[in-house]
Amino acid sequence: MSSKDHILKSVRNQLVPSVDLPSMQQEWIQYADPVAHFGDVLAAVGGTAVVVEGLDGLAESLAELPVYVDAKKTVSCIDGLMGNIDLDRIDDPHALEDVDFALLPGEFAVAENAAVWVTDAAIRHRVVLFIPQHVGLVLHCPGGQVDDVIVNNLAEAYQKLSWQANQFGCFVSGPSKTADIEQSLVIGAHGARSLHVFFVL
């Protein structure tokens, strides 16, 4: 008998009482000002959030970020803003080892835990979310309001998600961190040393 059959048989041959699934429609937390809450929680986990006006506002805001200004190798997957490395011309993700700053599109934000949903739909090599020294996530607000791209809690977030083939998706909440050495929080373990979230109106 194959191991699969063996496992399925031993799992199936058991008298386990049946239990119904709970309802997912509950009164999950709502925030009076989700955007403010998102900003507070993101600050608490080591990231920053700003609201900017259009691409010009984004460029201005980036120009105030030392880690962006000083970056030698940059990647941008945001229309209208160029990086100096073109992801489409790179076949081996290892070549992205020394990227300093990556500007990547986020799809929406979650107020409860300051997470931003990012997929590889518009990012050719997903390692570019993890390997750069610094990462900026850009959320376009089509209706001109931050509220359009933010949900209150994770339950609402999963309502928005669908699952395409071979898709990689990640909730990112703040920069990479560790507390493995005597519980001291250190930002910048393996992934990005800083995470900036831009809501572009």
Added chain:
Amino acid sequence: MSTSTKFDHPTNANRFNQDQARTHWHDSALWFIREKRDRMSKSLPEWETLRSCASQIKAHTVSKLADYLEEFEKNARARGAIVHWAKDAEEHNQIVLDILKKHEAERIVKSKSMLTEECHLNPFLEKNGIEVVDTDLGERIVQLRQEGPSHIVMPAIHLKKEDVSETFHQHLNTEAGNNDPCYLTESARQHLRDKFMQADVGITGVNFALADTGGIVVCTNEGNADLGVSLPNVHIACMGIEKLIPSADHLSIFLRLLARSATGQPITTYSSHFHGPREGGELHIILVDNGRSNLMNSDDYRNALKCIRCGACMNTCPVYRRSGGHSYAATVPGPIGSILNPLRDAKHHKSLPFACTLCGSCTDVCPVQINLHEQLLTLRTEVKNQKQLPVSKTMPMRIASWVFQRPKLYAWLGGIGKFFLRNLPRFMIYNGMNPWGKNREMPEAPSESFRQQYAKRAKKNQSK
């Protein structure tokens, strides 16, 4: 592997307690995390709803596990993942090795996976000439020290920064005596980046697998799992069959509970959802039983399969905090480990259900409502019935039971006990014969016994 070679918890705990200052430090480090968890749980008014939903979803999944496993396999395959099944640790290790051989892989990066730890994958691969690097900082520290993790979420929680500094100085050539956590973390970052760049294959654990989409979810704070699997072409994900949940929608419940319970964070930094391999790559998913299906049969212990490995029960456990993870001599220590290990290997782990005060704190914090302390009590009875208890435990119980059946004798002995506690010199009370006096003061003998107080009060009430 582990620093404790003995399986006897009291002996190992005793060794840990020899350094009293460190024991106190360990205790307060974990209590600090427990307090963070409390604050986080209070930030959500629906906390208890989340817990009961999580518990119910897990119970439901276990009740139809075979169907969900089949559904998961079908959907994962449809997305291009290759699904393997392993009855036990040996088969799991062999499957991993076969994949590595097929790809002529020599260097592996691994991110925290308690399952591969449980299967002793590292020594097996090393024996076969493959370099395995654990990439979670805490795991890397204990790997360099040739120790096992002492906690499932914070593998190096038993170490001080001086210990880490020494280890890194020895293995990574860092400055001697530089104990700055930032400096040490930075050195590890550089060292591990090299390993990521050189790796042929990335191995990860799985936090949740989704039957309805065939996807898997991996949660880390450092981003090590993601770096490890997005550079090489091959990703091997190793999961216990109990990691399955029916639907992606249910993730909202579990992700809201997991990090809050584990470290008091609102969510882990990275919660990555993998649905099939990336373009040109391979995704292997290994479904491992290794004793899990045995647990399903028992009404007493089935609940233990709900565990999402958050570690909250360890952080709160007064025994774990004062005896250190290594004292359990097991991959999963603490309250949940004291259930899982004896059920798998009763002979070796029979002392674990007794490493418990039955305070119930673990049950209170468990995000999936596992009745941990009740299971531990049931397990004790089982160990006793199997006649595995040492005489030092059974004899006093037999004597106590004999005394309790004779109330007059009990009252008389109580009086004697109070007299001795008050009047005997210290050395006659605090010695090897009295385990209760180890590292703690005995209670002060009250001036009046409960019986005396009760009798007095009854008299007073009568005369009213």
